[in-house]
Amino acid sequence: MLDLKITGGHVVLRGEVLRLDIGVKDGTVVRLEESLADEAAERHYEAAGKHVLPGMIDAHVHFNEPAMGHWEGFATGSAALAAGGCTSYMDMPLNGLPPTVSITALKRKLEAAEGRSRVDYALWGGLVPGNADQLAPLAEAGVIGFKAFMSEPGGEGEDRFQRVDDEALLEGMKRIAKLNRVLALHAEDEAMTVRLARQAAAEGLTGALDYAASRPIAAECEAVRRALLMAERTGCPLHFVHISSAAAVELIQAAKDRGLDVTLETCPHYLTLTEADTVSLGAVAKCAPPLRSAEERDKLWQALADGRIDLIASDHSPSPPELKRADRFFDAWGGIAGAQSTFELMIGEGHLKRGLSLPFLCSLLSLRPAERFGLHPRKGEIALQADADFAIIDLNRPYKLSAEHLKQRHAYSPYTGRIMGCRVSATVLRGNFVYLYNSDDARTDDYSAASADDSMKGDGKWLRYRY
Ligand SMILES: NC(=O)NC(NC(N)=O)C(=O)[O-]
Ligand SMILES: [Zn+2]
Numbered sequence: 233m234l235d236l237k238i239t240g241g242h243v244v245l246r247g248e249v250l251r252l253d254i255g256v257k258d259g260t261v262v263r264l265e266e267s268l269a270d271e272a273a274e275r276h277y278e279a280a281g282k283h284v285l286p287g288m289i290d291a292h293v294h295f296n297e298p299a300m301g302h303w304e305g306f307a308t309g310s311a312a313l314a315a316g317g318c319t320s321y322m323d324m325p326l327n328g329l330p331p332t333v334s335i336t337a338l339k340r341k342l343e344a345a346e347g348r349s350r351v352d353y354a355l356w357g358g359l360v361p362g363n364a365d366q367l368a369p370l371a372e373a374g375v376i377g378f379k380a381f382m383s384e385p386g387g388e389g390e391d392r393f394q395r396v397d398d399e400a401l402l403e404g405m406k407r408i409a410k411l412n413r414v415l416a417l418h419a420e421d422e423a424m425t426v427r428l429a430r431q432a433a434a435e436g437l438t439g440a441l442d443y444a445a446s447r448p449i450a451a452e453c454e455a456v457r458r459a460l461l462m463a464e465r466t467g468c469p470l471h472f473v474h475i476s477s478a479a480a481v482e483l484i485q486a487a488k489d490r491g492l493d494v495t496l497e498t499c500p501h502y503l504t505l506t507e508a509d510t511v512s513l514g515a516v517a518k519c520a521p522p523l524r525s526a527e528e529r530d531k532l533w534q535a536l537a538d539g540r541i542d543l544i545a546s547d548h549s550p551s552p553p554e555l556k557r558a559d560r561f562f563d564a565w566g567g568i569a570g571a572q573s574t575f576e577l578m579i580g581e582g583h584l585k586r587g588l589s590l591p592f593l594c595s596l597l598s599l600r601p602a603e604r605f606g607l608h609p610r611k612g613e614i615a616l617q618a619d620a621d622f623a624i625i626d627l628n629r630p631y632k633l634s635a636e637h638l639k640q641r642h643a644y645s646p647y648t649g650r651i652m653g654c655r656v657s658a659t660v661l662r663g664n665f666v667y668l669y670n671s672d673d674a675r676t677d678d679y680s681a682a683s684a685d686d687s688m689k690g691d692g693k694w695l696r697y698r699y
């Protein structure tokens with residue numbers, strides 16, 4: 233007998249969408265057929281009129297435990313992801329304390345996560361000045377890659393995450409190349425952004441647009457260019473996080489064309505918000521690199537449609553709302569808390585509005601991240617023998633996002649008040665419902681029903697995939 237069957241849905245596969253029924257046993261997809269009507273199953277979800285997509289894999293979130301759980305934690309952050317159709321995520325090595333830059337810190341991170349996550353996860357380690365000797369042990373312990381900042385990451389306290397100088401970056405790349413891991417880079421040129429911020433302060437310029445002007449596209453391109461030169465010398469695989477400009481995409485594309493092992497992500501906020509929103513919404517829409525012009529946003533969509541963007545990640549980096557209130561926009565915390573909305577924004581804007589196909593968008597949201605960071609073939613697409621990780625989506629149910637919908641630690645997002653073009657109806661992790669929107673109950677999203685807890689039992693919580 234099957235554990236679960238999902239019938240009547242349109243199933244998004246690699247390159248095509250088919251009307252199929254799905255059979256699940258022991259957390260794995262075991263049947264994909266036109267009809268499983270006569271098949272016995274412990275649970276049955278009728279998905280007629282809905283689409284079944286591979287669960288999203290979010291390669292970039294900041295859950296700030298240990299020590300900073302009052303900013304965001306594994307339980308609340310992963311509940312938000314589950315409500316947004318995400319079934320696996322990769323946690324960044326900051327802004328918890330200590331940051332994940334040593335084996336001791338990794339253990340603390342794992343303890344903080346243990347038994348609290350609603351969906352599957354993997355961890356990033358950090359590359360910072362002075363931790364070169366920790367890279368091999370961290371890789372051995374299973375981190376999926378390393379993250380480094382080329383500009384100041386922000387935060388307070390001596391043990392906060394430190395940016396790399398060129399020397400530490402080059403040395404780190406040499407080592408990471410040998411470890412068969414990817415180095416993820418926050419690419420903004422420190423010298424340029426510091427100089428421009430100082431200049432703005434000296435001129436008394438403190439607003440949202442002044443902040444954006446102090447972190448121009450040129451700063452992103454300069455850092456990307458320098459990192460690519462070092463990658464060429466060291467052979468280190470690179471992944472550029474949160475790329476905000478088409479010009480940077482082009483630099484990276486040229487490197488790909490030269491044969492470099494390099495990928496890039498962008499985030500829903502660069503595709504759906506602009507610097508004008510930073511003015512109207514305030515620091516809830518503050519991030520680094522900053523939001524750009526509407527013209528730049530459209531160029532980024534074009535680059536995406538042209539296949540020049542490898543993946544989409546949320547870069548969910550929340551803080552308590554107080555830290556978003558500051559007289560000078562420069563002083564507010566930078567980071568956008570969009571974990572719950574990636575899928576709905578990308579399907580709503582990318583598919584329903586801009587006409588990109590669902591298989592294409594799912595490759596950016598699931599398959600490519602799974603392939604890049606070693607989770608494929610177990611995760612990343614709906615296929616026989618793969619994990620039964622799904623987002624079940626209703627394309628005919630637009631809704632207005634409000635603070636009450638948000639499951640994250642602080643119900644604070646630049647997308648509240650926005651009409652989402654579609655809605656996640658249910659999220660399934662290895663055959664278990666980890667989120668269920670109960671459309672009969674107009675008041676609440678009832679996701680405590682179903683067997684949410686099942687997903688937290690057993691193994692596979694921390695994915696230890698090797699290349
Ligand atoms: N310290 C952070 O979490 N920073 C993050 N903040 C952003 N993107 O504004 C990031 O990933 O750079
Ligand atoms: Zn960053």
Ligand SMILES: [Zn+2]
Binds near residue numbers: 292294324547548549
């Ligand atoms: Zn980030």
